[in-house]
Amino acid sequence: MSKRRSIIVELTPLLDVIMILMFLILIQSEGRVETAYVETRETFETELAAAQAELDAAMSEFEAYHYEQFGELYSLRQQVSEFNELLLGMDEDAGIIMVNLVANPNNINTRHVTIESPSHTARTDLSWDTLLRNQASFDISNILAEQLRNMENSVAFIVLRYDGTATFVDDLRLIQLAIHNQRLHNPNVFTITLDLR
16 A cells, blocks of 8 residues: 555656646747747738739729720710711701711722712822822812802811821821811811721
8 A cells, every 4th residue: 555655646746747847838839829820910911911002003003094995985985976966056057078088907008088068079099109199188178178169158167087097197187287278268167087996
C-alpha cells in the first residue's frame, strides 16, 4: 500500500508541471493564432481595397467610353430629330435644296455630288485633278444659284448630307465653300449639315 501512495504522490507534481506546460503552449498558440488572424485580415483587406480600386477604375473607364459612344449617338439622334422638326415646321414660304455628297468606300475615284430641289436635280462628279475640281466647284455654285433663282420661296434651306466615314475633307470643304458663296449673296439662305455615319 505504501508503494502505491508514494507513486501517486510523486506523479501529482509531475502532472502539475505538465498542465502548466500545456497551459503555456496553449497561451502561445492562441497568440500565434491571433497574430496570424490579424495578418491574414490585413492582407485580405489590402487585397480587397486594391481589387476595389481596380474595379472602380475599370468601371470609370467603361462608363467614360460608353458615355462618349452614346453621347455621339445622342448627338446624331438630336440632329436628325431637329432636322425632322424643321422639315415638319416649314411652310410654303420655305424651300429645301438637298446636297448629297456620295462616296464609294471601295473606289475612291467614284465620288459625286447630287443637288436636288423640288423642281430640279443635278449631278456633278468629283475628281482629284485640280482643274476638274475647280470646274466641279464652279458647277456646284452655278447649280445652287440656278435652283435658288427658280424657287419662289422667301426662305431657302440648303441641307448638306454626307457620310463622315467615307468622305474626304477636301470634297466636303469644296461643297461647303460653294454653299457659303450662295449664303453671301442671299441672306435668306440657311444651311444644315448632317453627318449620316
